[in-house]
Amino acid sequence: MIxxxxxxxxxxxxxxxxxxxxxxxxxDGLKRAAAVEDGDLSSFVLKAMLENYEAAKQDRRxxxxxxxTPRWYVKMGNEAQIQGGPVALETALRRATxxxxxxxxxxxxxxxxxxxxxxxxxxxxxxxxxxYGYEPDGDWIDLITVHKGGLFGTDYxxxxxxxxxxxxxxxxxxxxxxxxxxGLACQxxxxxxxxxGCKDTCMVLGKRAACLRVVGDRNxxxxxxxxxxxxxxxxxxxxxxxxxxxxKSMVIDTHIExxxxxxxxxxxxxxxxxxxxxxxxxxxxxxxxxEYRTDPNWFTDYQRRETVDWDLPQPAEVQP
Amino acid sequence: xxxxxxxxxxxxxxxxDLALGDIVYLDGLMYTAREGVYMRALEEKANVPxxxxxxxxxxxxxxxxxxxxxxxxxxxGAVTATASFRFAKWLPDWLALSGAKLVIGxxxxxxxxxxxxxxxxxxxxxxxxxYGTGALLGRGVENVEAVxxxxxxxxxxxxxxxxxxxxxxxxxxxxxxxxxxxxxxNERISKNLHRVYEGTRPAxxxxxxxxxxxxxxxx
Numbered sequence: 001m002i003x004x005x006x007x008x009x010x011x012x013x014x015x016x017x018x019x020x021x022x023x024x025x026x027x028d029g030l031k032r033a034a035a036v037e038d039g040d041l042s043s044f045v046l047k048a049m050l051e052n053y054e055a056a057k058q059d060r061r062x063x064x065x066x067x068x069t070p071r072w073y074v075k076m077g078n079e080a081q082i083q084g085g086p087v088a089l090e091t092a093l094r095r096a097t098x099x100x101x102x103x104x105x106x107x108x109x110x111x112x113x114x115x116x117x118x119x120x121x122x123x124x125x126x127x128x129x130x131x132y133g134y135e136p137d138g139d140w141i142d143l144i145t146v147h148k149g150g151l152f153g154t155d156y157x158x159x160x161x162x163x164x165x166x167x168x169x170x171x172x173x174x175x176x177x178x179x180x181x182x183g184l185a186c187q188x189x190x191x192x193x194x195x196x197g198c199k200d201t202c203m204v205l206g207k208r209a210a211c212l213r214v215v216g217d218r219n220x221x222x223x224x225x226x227x228x229x230x231x232x233x234x235x236x237x238x239x240x241x242x243x244x245x246x247x248k249s250m251v252i253d254t255h256i257e258x259x260x261x262x263x264x265x266x267x268x269x270x271x272x273x274x275x276x277x278x279x280x281x282x283x284x285x286x287x288x289x290x291e292y293r294t295d296p297n298w299f300t301d302y303q304r305r306e307t308v309d310w311d312l313p314q315p316a317e318v319q320p
Numbered sequence: 321x322x323x324x325x326x327x328x329x330x331x332x333x334x335x336x337d338l339a340l341g342d343i344v345y346l347d348g349l350m351y352t353a354r355e356g357v358y359m360r361a362l363e364e365k366a367n368v369p370x371x372x373x374x375x376x377x378x379x380x381x382x383x384x385x386x387x388x389x390x391x392x393x394x395x396x397g398a399v400t401a402t403a404s405f406r407f408a409k410w411l412p413d414w415l416a417l418s419g420a421k422l423v424i425g426x427x428x429x430x431x432x433x434x435x436x437x438x439x440x441x442x443x444x445x446x447x448x449x450x451y452g453t454g455a456l457l458g459r460g461v462e463n464v465e466a467v468x469x470x471x472x473x474x475x476x477x478x479x480x481x482x483x484x485x486x487x488x489x490x491x492x493x494x495x496x497x498x499x500x501x502x503x504x505x506n507e508r509i510s511k512n513l514h515r516v517y518e519g520t521r522p523a524x525x526x527x528x529x530x531x532x533x534x535x536x537x538x539x
Contacts, residue, residue: 019385041341041491041505044321048449048456048489056398056455062385065400065454105397107385108475118474149452151403160524170520177513182427182502184403186451239512242450243491245505275452 002141002286004083008092010282010290014145015070015100018280019062022053023294025214026190026277029252033188042247046188049242049275064276067106068147070097070122071129073212073298077138078312081286090130093143098123106147131204135302136312139286144296146211146279153185153272156203161266165227168195168268169234175270176235176250183243186274188252190215191235194269197259206269209255211279212298219256220304228254242275257299328378328484330421335444338492340501344446345488349376349465349481350424352383354402356477358410360469361417369468370481373419381407381425383476385454386464394464396482398454401426404445412437426451428493428502435498446490447501453489460487 027050034046056063072093076082082089098121101108108120110127122128155175159167172193179185192210194202218225231254241247261267283291302310321343326334328348338344351370353361360366370376381404385397404425411429414420415437423429424446429438438444448457462485470478493501526538 040321044343044489045449048453052450052453052456055459059455059459061455061458062398063455064452065382065385065398065457066402067385067398102387105385105387105395107383109383111474111476116474118476120475157523157527158525163521163524166519166521167523170517170522173517173520181506183451184427234516238516239509243447244502244509246508275450276454 001081001083002284003288004088004092006284006288006290007082007089007141007143008096010284011093011096011143011145012100012103013292014143014280014282015096015106016104017292018145018147018278019067019104019106020056020060021280022056022063023214023277023279025216025294026252027053029215030188033249033252037241037247037249039241039245039247041243041245042241042249045242045245046249062104062106063278064149065107066149067109068149068278069109069127070101070106070145070147071131073131073133073144073146073296075133075135075142075144075298077135077140079137079139080141081139082141093128093130094123097121097128133298133303135300136310140283142281142283142296144212144279144281144298148207148211149274149276149278150186150272153179153189153274154270156199156267156269158199159266159268160264163266171268172231172270173234173238177238177240179272180238180240180250181244185272187242187272188249189275190273190277191231191251191254192271192273193231193254193256194267194271195256195258196261196267198261199267201259202267202269205257205259206271208298209257210271210273212296213255214295215253217255220301224256224258228256231256325486328376328422329373330377332442335421335442336496338444338495340492340495340499340504342492343488344490344492345486346378346460346484346490347486348378348484350378350380350484350487351376351482352380352478352480353414354381354383354407354477355410356473357469357479358407358414360472362410362413368418369479373421376481377419377421379414379418379420379423380482381423384480386475386480388467388470388475394467396461396464397458399457399461399482400454401448401451403427404429408433415441415443422446424448424490428500431498431500431503434494434500438494439496439498442496444492444496445494447493449489449491456489457487460484
């Protein structure tokens with residue numbers, strides 16, 4: 001049984017880490033981009049960003065004043081048990097979000113869409129989002145918080161099989177150029193692409209591809225992995241860099257996730273994470289251990305499964 | 321690249337000396353104002369709770385990551401600009417009312433905006449860098465002098481008055497002739513775009529927005 005107090009305490013720490021500490025995989029990717037960038041304005045911007053990450057860590061202040069819209073991805077091992085059950089879990093995550101908004105502090109971004117009313121704590125109707133996933137074995141719970149920034153850099157389009165790869169490329173470029181102008185997408189960023197599913201799942205896949213996979217990670221399907229690399233190169237050949245200045249750094253990495261879709265359709269979504277790719281992860285075990293990391297490791301074989309059944313491990317094989 | 325330190329109540333000469341792409345650091349008082357403040361001051365005709373522009377001629381399009389402590393003091397973490405083009409509707413009247421000479425934000429405005437109401441008001445646009453250098457900018461805030469209208473508008477839309485000490489970096493994105501740094505860059509980039517797009521295929525199904533003619537077939 002995982003104590004609920006431990007979940008809330010861990011969640012508060014994660015909120016703090018996500019807002020302040022740039023994940024190493026993205027930082028290394030940005031350093032590589034800065035090393036090859038030759039546009040003078042773009043280079044200046046990347047250098048300032050690298051200094052900014054240091055300042056944030058030294059001062060323990062948020063990297064960016066727009067601290068995004070905090071949300072939670074929760075993954076549970078099949079044997080995980082949480083004190084108080086799922087309602088207690090959601091309460092703990094909502095409390096942690098509110099407490100950290102005041103504590104770090106974060107910007108209380110969340111308001112009612114029509115009345116613009118504000119609880120000043122990033123909690124409200126449907127906020128923070130809490131999404132779930134499961135894994136076949138284990139008694140742990142993974143808490144993942146993502147504070148995705150940016151009103152820009154995200155789009156969806158209904159394509160069709162006849163649009164093909166060249167249609168996908170066109171929409172990829174359209175999205176990057178449209179949102180890259182004047183740097184509205186806060187590039188260079190990790191780009192997530194969702195292909196297939198239904199409209200909602202296509203958006204979910206693309207967003208998760210951007211936010212829940214680390215720089216350098218490749219899709220297990222080698223043909224999709226090749227596309228990911230091709231799209232990164234394509235994005236960086238636009239001639240645009242940070243803030244929409246002349247340059248060559250638009251994309252730190254591209255991640256593509258697919259879902260089975262209607263036979264007549266080929267839905268596509270594009271999501272740009274930002275210069276403050278805020279994500280933090282912890283695995284909380286039943287025995288009270290907590291392991292922090294920055295790789296959500298969300299897209300396991302189980303999450304991408306194609307089959308009807310999934311063989312659960314036999315009782316003898318279950319780890320104590 | 322040239323680096324300049326500028327007052328938040330700058331002289332016309334100091335502004336005329338700036339060139340597109342110059343890096344600027346700011347000293348003095350700066351206030352945040354975005355749609356909430358504009359609507360309250362311009363549409364509801366509320367009295368602006370500061371002496372403008374004598375106290376500050378620098379309008380920051382920003383909501384800080386900040387809190388008001390129970391004892392009334394302030395905690396300011398990171399400060400980052402928000403996209404300015406959304407405020408074009410209010411800015412002509414705001415520049416006239418406030419006498420702002422520096423508009424600081426994200427993404428700049430169109431050169432037509434600069435020529436129509438920035439230049440006549442003697443104002444220029446400074447862009448934040450990145451746009452995520454919130455921690456660096458936060459270090460440049462020496463003190464939060466006041467926060468106005470937070471009860472009416474909420475923390476994110478309130479008018480925060482910040483005392484800046486070498487706050488930056490910012491980039492000069494418009495000049496006294498109304499030239500636009502971003503449009504200059506876009507023009508250079510656009511020249512090569514046809515090569516990048518070569519071989520790609522326009523979508524089979526068009527969308528409204530790509531055409532404004534509602535009688536047009538989209539397939």
